[in-house]
Amino acid sequence: MNYEARIGTEDGEMTPELARENLAQAPLANRRTWLIVAGVALLLVATWFLVHRNDVPSTANVSAQAATVSVIAPGRAAVAGAINATGTIAARYDEPVGSVGEGGQVVEIRAEAGDWVHKGQVLAVIDRSVQQQAQASQAAQIRVAEADARLAQANLDRGLKLVGRGFISRADVDRLTATRDAATARVGVARAGLGQLQAQAARLTITAPSDGLVLERKVEKGQVVTGGTGTLFRIARGGDLEVLARLSETDLAAIAPGVPAEVTPVGAQQGFSGRVWQVSPVIDPQTRQGTVRIALAYAPQLRPGGFAAVVIRAGTVVAPRLPESAILSDQGGSYVYIVGAGNRVERRPVRTGMVSDGGIAVIEGLSGAERVVLRAGGFLQPGETVNPKLVPAAR
Incomplete structure (x- = not known):
């Protein structure tokens, strides 16, 4: 059997026994090859990590991954404040006009709301028929007193002529003088009474206290008014x-x-x-x-x-000026986000001042040279790296 196998090998022919032996040895060789390749790969990876373990990602890569935010460099400018x-x-000067007399029925209205009036101009007239009769009576009393005074004066004049002849005594002259003085005084009292009645009647005429614009009329013709009625007209003094x-x-x-x-x-x-x-x-x-x-x-x-x-x-004021969108606030007060070194976000507390059409003045916390986040500040966190995009400041 062995002889036949060796003969087959020398002749270049593969015997069945030799084929089975080669198949048994092939898997072992392949496994050894793969194990060697895997070991070399692991060694290369470990070497790369050891060499690059302290490397920092490039700015370009960080910028590519960071969020893009709009920033503004506000500078400093004169800000006209507006409240x-x-x-x-x-x-x-609102002047209420009312009745100050004893009152009566309104018989005439001479001014309406919106009219311009002058000082002393008649606004309304209250019936004064009773007051007119009282004035006539008092005028008659004046004439009676004046007649008595004239008579007393004539008696005194005659007495002065007779006293020199001895027909009357000096005491009689004194009595005539007193009578004349009393009659003259009664004339004055009657005239004062007439003046009082005339003044009372005059107060029944409602007049404007000054030049101005009639704002409101609160009285109607036929209405009975008194001193307690209240405001009848309202006038804006001088308009x-x-x-x-x-x-x-x-x-x-x-x-x-x-x-x-x-x-x-x-x-x-x-x-x-x-x-x-x-x-x-x-x-x-x-x-x-x-x-x-x-x-x-x-x-x-x-x-x-x-x-x-x-x-x-x-x-x-001269200060940085920011749009309202750049200023945030919380329990700690107002603040802004600025982009500092390394394009990292920083929180900066500020104090705001005057408000104008162009924005809000920042009177404390900024010099004006900072890069301030214009919008979306509420989505940022201090220390976060961003990709700033500068926006021209409004002037």
């Missing part, structure tokens, strides 16, 4: 108007008399220029607000009692 508020339009605006303590501190303001009535397209003429000296302890009074010239569009939007110019 927005709402207020009520009213007469600057001057004002706006009463309620502001916080902080805003009040930035305003002084003389500051210009712009007033726009509700429903109107046109604004009206005015000036602050009074700042409330006290603060309401409940609302922590005070009243600012803005003087306005008369205009038909300005109706007392209506509401108006008010923009008060509160001075100028």
Whole structure:
């Protein structure tokens, strides 16, 4: 058997026994080869990690992975402050006009709301027929007193002529003099009574206390009025108007008399220029607000009692100016996110100031050279790396 196998090998022919022996040895050789290849690969990987374990990812790779945010370098500029508020339009000097006499029935009305009137002009007339009769009676009393006074004077004159002849005594002359003086005094009393009646009757005529605009008429013809009836007319003295605006303590501190303001009535397209003429000296302890009074010239569009939007110019400061979207706030106060070294986000507390159409002034916390996150600050975290995109600052 062995001889045949060797002969077959020498002749170049594969015997069955030799084939089975080769098949048994082939898997062992393949496994050894794979084990050697795997070991070399593991060695190469371990060597690479040892060599590059301290390497930092490149800026380009980080930038490619980081979120892109818009930033702004605000710089510093003069910011004209503006305080927005709402207020009520009213007469600057509101003069109520009523009846101060004993009263009576209104027989005539000579002024309506919206009329311009002058000082002393008649607004309404109250019936005075009774007062006229009383005046006539008192005038008659004056004439009686005057007649008595003339008679007393004539008697005195005759007595003075007779006393020199001895027909009457000096005592008689004294009595005649006293009678004359009493008669003259009664004339004065009667005239004073007539003057009183005339003054009382004059008070039945309702007149304007000053030049101005009639804002309201609260009396009707035929109405019975007395001194306790209340206001019959309301007049804006000189036609001057004002706006009463309620502001916080902080805003009040930035305003002084003389500051210009712009007033726009509700429903109107046109604004009206005015000036602050009074700042409330006290603060309401409940609302922590005070009243600012803005003087306005008369205009038909300005109706007392209506509401108006008010923009008060509160001075100028030099500071960085940011849009509202860049300023965030929480329990710690107002803050912004800036992009610092290595494009890392930093939180920066700030204190805001005046508000204008161009943005909000930052009076503390920024120099103006920082790169401030313009939007999406609420989605960032301090220390986060971002890819900043600079946006030109608005001027």
